[in-house]
Amino acid sequence: MEEFVMTWIDISHPLTEKVATWSGDTPFSYEVVWPKEESGSVNVGKISMSIHTGTHIDAPFHFDSEGKRVGALDVSVYIGTSKVIDVSEVSCVTQELLADYLPLPPRLLLKTKQQTDPNRFPDHVTELDPRIGPWLKEQGVVLLGIDTASVDHLESKEMLVHYALFDNGVHILENAWLDHVAPGDYELIALPLNIIDADGSPVRAVIRPLL
Template sequence: MIYDISRLLNANTPTWPGDTPFSYDLTWSQEETGSVNVGQITTSCHTATHVDAPFHFKSNGMTIEQLPLDIFVGPALVVDVSTKGEITVNDFEDIDFTNVRRVLLKTETWTGDEFPTQIPIIDPELGPFLLENGIELLGVDLPSVDPLDSKTLDTHHSLLKSGVHILEGLRLSNVAPGEYRLTALPLNIEGADGSPVRAILEDDTQA
């Protein structure tokens, strides 16, 4: 079974306040060309479901096309932290990270079509903890791994220092906690600070 865990892109897609909203328009219609419809899109690199490149928050960091693709494909563990206002290492005491490289946090905070005004705090200490447990990707169903008003982006920097890549804006409401196969490949955009992705989870245990 395949779960689409990406947010829909259209004119109503919530965008970080002040950032470039998503739009799709026909450049040429089939009636105009006599053969095809040709469209164009405009969007922030951080609208809806997306990967953050280190360059997003560190000027000498890797850009999106430089990231290793194997990070974004493979087994992933969905962890339910929906009752937590602050997510710390203590919330993972009973989690077995054996053979796990990718962790997706289900907070259930951003379930509607409006941009959230408040999100759970992710403790920056989670970075070293994930490093110790061999985790190389953290995904969240939030627009950011840091507080919405943060300027220092402590959790972003902690994850980067710990070698943990960031996947944001997931849609996990219909996904139960457990193990899946993730595919969430960023576009091959030279020099970009991030990229939209079409993220899916595959569950081989269900028909």
């Protein structure tokens, strides 16, 4: 039997009925709706959840009614070389801060917290300076991941960072779980489900260190 070396690190939040969600959003639930005792052969389950529960990607349609939906996104954005950067000591992430890590790979993962409680929705998130959008484009970055519920502050209606990123071809991964991950270079896989008309998608995000 072939042996597998477990080098992949899971950076996605477990989906349980305790996982935190945005206020007023659809909570996660799973139930067996057709048990083996009735079907005679299998258990069949059903899930209900907001697309923005746990670790997920945003499509432009999430904040722009004319924006691309999940089915139109290039899946290659969500696979490839990445870098985890620890910014947990700062209150605002700027291009000047990120410039210390040049050159950058096409995908960045920002670790803003040392400890995460997936069952408690945060009171605030680390601020991202919208000016990083065009700067990241200049560096060839196509995906920005973060370990918070949003790249914008939680009360934002203008969604300035969302626009600044997508207007410059930088896609968004939110609520990655990076507590157990050391800064460094990794291979990332964070594929969205092919939910054609959706405004986002949950992902099973995993990374492994680059040698």
